[in-house]
Amino acid sequence: MSTFAIRLEVDDDATVPDSFLQEGAAALREDAATKIDEKNTPAAIGKRTMSPIKIETFRATTNAVRGKTSPLTESSPGEISFFSGNPAVEITRGFLHLYRNNETSKDVKSREVCLLAVPATMSCRDLLQFTAALLPLVELVRIIRDESPNQYMALYRFKDEEAAKKFKKTFNGKRFNSFEDKYCQLAFVSRVEAIKSSKGASRPIKGLTELPKCPVCLERLDESVNTVLTVLCNHSFHSSCLEQWKDTTCPVCRYSQSPEPLSDNKCSQCDAIEDIWICLICGYIGCGRYLRAHAREHYETTNHTFSMQLGTGRVWDYTGDNYVHRLIQNKGDGKLVEVEGHEVMEEKVDSLTLEYTHLLTSQLESQRHYFEEKMARMEKESLDQFSTIEKKSKEQCERFECQIADHEKEKRVQEKKINQLAGKLSKCTEQLEEEKELNKCLRENQRIWQEKCQHLESVRVQREAVQTREVEELREQVRDLMFYMETQKTIEEAPEETRQELQEGTIVVGEGSEAAKSTIGKKKPKGKRK
Structure with a gap:
């Protein structure tokens, strides 16, 4: 701030x-x-x-x-x-x-x-x-x-x-x-x-x-407060004030702000279209010293002294470092002054024409020598570059041939390995098929034996059930037999009167399960005495 x-x-x-x-x-x-x-x-x-x-x-x-x-x-x-x-x-x-x-x-x-x-x-x-x-x-x-x-x-x-x-x-x-x-x-x-x-x-x-003040509204021009716009003639205004000005000219000096049509001429090096100068000797087009100074670089390289600015027609002398268009020498002090009008003495024009013709001839001769030297230098540089490129190409070809031979050798080794691996793969495939067939047969046998085992298991279970039932019946019979023997022994040891009562008495059996009835029916004949 x-x-x-x-x-x-x-x-x-x-x-x-x-x-x-x-x-x-x-x-x-x-x-x-x-x-x-x-x-x-x-x-x-x-x-x-x-x-x-x-x-x-x-x-x-x-x-x-x-x-x-x-x-x-x-x-x-x-x-x-x-x-x-x-x-x-x-x-x-x-x-x-x-x-x-x-x-x-x-x-x-x-x-x-x-x-x-x-x-x-x-x-x-x-x-x-x-x-x-x-x-x-x-x-x-x-x-x-x-x-x-x-x-x-x-x-x-x-x-x-x-x-x-x-x-x-x-x-x-x-x-x-x-x-x-x-x-x-x-x-x-x-x-x-x-x-x-x-x-x-x-x-x-x-x-x-x-x-400063804006010429339109007379307020101070401050960039921190309002936008300040500077036109081509270096007059500054507020942007809002200049928007209200409908004309294309400057409100102060009436300078036209519309862009001028540009020519096709541009710098041969940087393609700049402003401040363009053309060499009067060879026609080279370059930019001025306030851009990248390619026109001056051309003078330093070729010693072409005179160059004309496109658009204004002014001629610059690089040797004297001044303008030389429409210049005459003052008789009083001998200084060069610019002619205000187009009326120049005829003899002065003739002398200037002869001087320019002589200068142009000498410059053309120097230009011929310059381009001949430049062509010879470029030819020599081209031959040197061609020999260097040829030598590098041969070295690269030899190196590539060695690399190709190494790659071919490595290729053969890899093909041999591939063939060996292919044979092993075929053997492994055959073994795999055999193993699959054997596995199939074993699975079939396993299924058959599993069915047999299941059948035997069912038979074993049935037999165990029958044996269990028979063992139970035998236990019942043994229990009844023991009961009968104990009863006979008890009766034999009993007195005569008790035995007589037992013989004349009647045993009444209550209703029970069918198994108990069948058991009593079987036991009763054995317990009856005659």
């Missing part, structure tokens, strides 16, 4: 405004300018006309009754704590210069902010109402009016740097009101000074660049 400096160049007969002197401008101008000789000053400044400059200063409202400055925050709603009647007005004559600092920095330390172009339709009160939101942070407002029509400049001084940054962030690029199409343009101000014209006020300041 760049800062700006405001310098008021005051006429020698006018007085320096007190508001500028109170800010220490006297100390600033001592190191910014040196005194100019008064004898030479009128000649330099007499061409300029000093214009009136009006400076209006608005300070914080002072309460005369209490004898102190009222805080801006204590003002009533809708009121502005600045003078709206008669401000401190100073009138002088001079010029107002606006400079921009060439050095930029991210952190700007300045308490002053300048409104570059305020529309004249806005009164001072309107401007204060526009910035009323941050007026409590303002120390003073200075309105500066110069010869610029329909606009003026406003300078705000704040209590601290943070307030100035906040003011710029809030109002920069903001529209003044809904009726105006102008926007607020703010810039930080690092110094404000007033210097007399005789003290060197018009001299440039080191490290600062003065901003």
